[in-house]
Amino acid sequence: MTLTDDGLELSAPVNLRDMGGIPIAGGTLRDGLVIRADDLALADEASASRLVDGGLAAVIDLRSAGEFANTGRGPLGRMRVTYHHLPFMDAVDSSAQVPGSDLLDQSTFAAMYIRMYEAAAARIVTSLAVIATAPGATAFHCAAGQDRTGVLAASLLLALGAEHDAIVDDYARTGANSSAIMARLAPVMGPMMAALGIELDEAARASMRKEFSPEPMKGLLHHLSASYRDPLEPLRRAGLNDAIVAMLRERALG
Numbered sequence: 001m002t003l004t005d006d007g008l009e010l011s012a013p014v015n016l017r018d019m020g021g022i023p024i025a026g027g028t029l030r031d032g033l034v035i036r037a038d039d040l041a042l043a044d045e046a047s048a049s050r051l052v053d054g055g056l057a058a059v060i061d062l063r064s065a066g067e068f069a070n071t072g073r074g075p076l077g078r079m080r081v082t083y084h085h086l087p088f089m090d091a092v093d094s095s096a097q098v099p100g101s102d103l104l105d106q107s108t109f110a111a112m113y114i115r116m117y118e119a120a121a122a123r124i125v126t127s128l129a130v131i132a133t134a135p136g137a138t139a140f141h142c143a144a145g146q147d148r149t150g151v152l153a154a155s156l157l158l159a160l161g162a163e164h165d166a167i168v169d170d171y172a173r174t175g176a177n178s179s180a181i182m183a184r185l186a187p188v189m190g191p192m193m194a195a196l197g198i199e200l201d202e203a204a205r206a207s208m209r210k211e212f213s214p215e216p217m218k219g220l221l222h223h224l225s226a227s228y229r230d231p232l233e234p235l236r237r238a239g240l241n242d243a244i245v246a247m248l249r250e251r252a253l254g
Contacts, residue, residue, distance in 0.1 A: 032054075048079060051137075060131075172212065
C-alpha cells in the first residue's frame with residue numbers, strides 16, 4: 001500500500017478509459033490520443049508510470065482549488081508530463097447552487113452540466129487546445145471522472161463531430177464503475193461532503209437506490225441543440241476557432 005504524506009491511500013484509477021473507438025465525423029477516434037479518468041492525483045506509482053510509459057504527455061485537472069489543496073498532483077507530479085489546472089467549478093458544492101440539481105441524485109445534474117458548459121467555456125477551449133497540441137496523449141480528470149470529466153468529454157466529441165448517441169454512450173459507461181468510484185474517493189470526499197451536511201454513506205446508499213442515468217448528458221445536448229444553431233457556439237465565443245477544431249480532427253483520425 002502506498003500512502004500520501006497525509007495518509008491517503010494511492011490506488012489504481014477505477015474509471016479510467018482511453019476514448020479511442022468512439023465514432024466521430026470521418027471515422028473513429030483513434031486510440032492513444034485522449035484518456036478520461038477519475039482522480040489521477042490518487043493514482044499509485046505503478047499506475048502513473050504505466051500511463052507515462054504508454055505515451056501520456058499532458059494532464060488536465062478539472063478539480064476545484066480546494067480539491068487540489070487536499071491531494072496535489074500525486075505521483076504524476078514527479079513525472080515528465082505537463083500539467084494544466086483548469087477547474088470547471090469553484091467548489092464541489094457548486095452543484096447545490098444550481099436549481100434542479102440534487103447532490104444525492106445524479107439524474108438531476110443536467111442543469112449543472114449546462115452551467116458548466118457555458119460558464120467554463122474558456123477553460124473548455126483551453127483544454128481542447130491542450131489536447132490538440134500535446135506531443136502525446138492527454139488525460140483529463142476530476143474526482144469521479146463523471147461530471148466535469150463528462151462535460152469535457154462531450155465538448156471534445158462535439159468538436160469532433162460525434163453524434164449525440166455516441167456521446168451519451170460514452171458518458172453512460174461510467175455507471176458500471178459508480179460503486180468503485182465511491183469507495184475510492186471516500187477518504188478524500190467524505191470530509192468535503194460532511195462540511196455540506198452530507199454523510200458519504202448516505203450518498204452511497206442514495207446512489208445504490210438509483211440506476212446511473214443518461215439524462216444529465218441528454219439534457220445538456222438537448223439544451224445545446226435547442227438554444228444554439230451550432231452546439232459549439234458558447235465555445236466559439238470563448239475562443240474556439242477553426243484551427244483548433246481542424247487540429248483536433250486531424251489528430252483524432254490520424
